Amino acid sequence: MVKQYIQIFLSSVFFLTVASWKAGAQPVPGEAENIPYLITFGGDGETSWGDDDFSQTWFFTIPADFNQPFYIRIFDPDTGGEHDEINGLWNTRMRYSVYGGAGCYTHPDAKGIDPTGNYHSGTQLFSRVFGADPARDNQWFTFGPLNPAEGEFVAEFNSYVFKIICDGIAGDDGNNYRYFLSRDADSNRPIEGANAFTYEYTFRMWNDHDNVMHIYPYVDTGCIYVRVFNFDWDSDGDVMVVSEVRKGQLLKVSGEDHWTEDRINVDPREIGKSYDFQFHKRKDMLVGNNNVVVRVENQYGEMLRFFSVPIGGVPRYNPQAAFKPINRK
Numbered sequence: 001m002v003k004q005y006i007q008i009f010l011s012s013v014f015f016l017t018v019a020s021w022k023a024g025a026q027p028v029p030g031e032a033e034n035i036p037y038l039i040t041f042g043g044d045g046e047t048s049w050g051d052d053d054f055s056q057t058w059f060f061t062i063p064a065d066f067n068q069p070f071y072i073r074i075f076d077p078d079t080g081g082e083h084d085e086i087n088g089l090w091n092t093r094m095r096y097s098v099y100g101g102a103g104c105y106t107h108p109d110a111k112g113i114d115p116t117g118n119y120h121s122g123t124q125l126f127s128r129v130f131g132a133d134p135a136r137d138n139q140w141f142t143f144g145p146l147n148p149a150e151g152e153f154v155a156e157f158n159s160y161v162f163k164i165i166c167d168g169i170a171g172d173d174g175n176n177y178r179y180f181l182s183r184d185a186d187s188n189r190p191i192e193g194a195n196a197f198t199y200e201y202t203f204r205m206w207n208d209h210d211n212v213m214h215i216y217p218y219v220d221t222g223c224i225y226v227r228v229f230n231f232d233w234d235s236d237g238d239v240m241v242v243s244e245v246r247k248g249q250l251l252k253v254s255g256e257d258h259w260t261e262d263r264i265n266v267d268p269r270e271i272g273k274s275y276d277f278q279f280h281k282r283k284d285m286l287v288g289n290n291n292v293v294v295r296v297e298n299q300y301g302e303m304l305r306f307f308s309v310p311i312g313g314v315p316r317y318n319p320q321a322a323f324k325p326i327n328r329k
Helices: none
Strands: 037-041 055-063 070-075 093-100 123-132 140-146 152-154 157-169 174-182 195-198 201-204 213-215 225-231 259-266 276-279 292-300
Touching: 037 055, 037 157, 093 140, 123 140, 157 174, 201 213
Parallel strands: none
Antiparallel strands: 037 174, 037 201, 055 157, 055 195, 070 140, 070 174, 093 123, 093 157, 152 157, 201 292, 213 276, 225 259, 225 292
């Protein structure tokens, strides 16, 4: 499977702290990200197809003052048909599991980037396995109702946190899917103030040259530098970093079935804001079905969170903020 090397383009103009949640909707991937699908391959697959570990974990935050039932909806949960990626014959099964309760988020294994240890921590609330199922293809499936109090309360967010894990338990096909956190079982009605985040983002890129894709890692207090890791870009573009104070900085990019690492020194003015990682496909040739993985960690090896709705809005480069007058004294 061929793909290419990519482009990360970071931008930031957001002045809120993590405690300030003003999300307008909860699709995952988010509207501002312009990413078509999350992707998870069956556990018998090859990492060269763009999934490093055949599992993906997302967290949903429900504001503490929200006291109504809600639902987690999955678009195209099966592994066959219009949107998924076949490898020979459809033989893949996916397990989606929803967790709440103590340790759902705060257990150390839950916040890791590998599906090892007790990453299924917390209390299992729902679980369902899907294979190739024409009745589920291109359709929504709903978990719920869920009670906000069934989540794990996390004071940092002033929210109850729930976890959903998609595990590729068999087969070698690629499962493209999306989530939506909804107030309604049969339609997508957002919950004001809610959000979603992950620590390692595995997603499908658009099959055209024109769409720019984004993900938004949040730079927390005490961050001095970050290490950016990308996997299996397959030369599908360039990688650049932009924030409120940096216009553009090229980063190293990975090749086929390979991790590449680069480092960004964090400017103090970037603390408490997000980077905008922008993915621009190369123009000279079209690489189809490119699946990529990204993670970012600080100087302590702690993973940064990618929020589907960037806190404070989509960041923008501010040339005035970046300007530093010369002291000639």
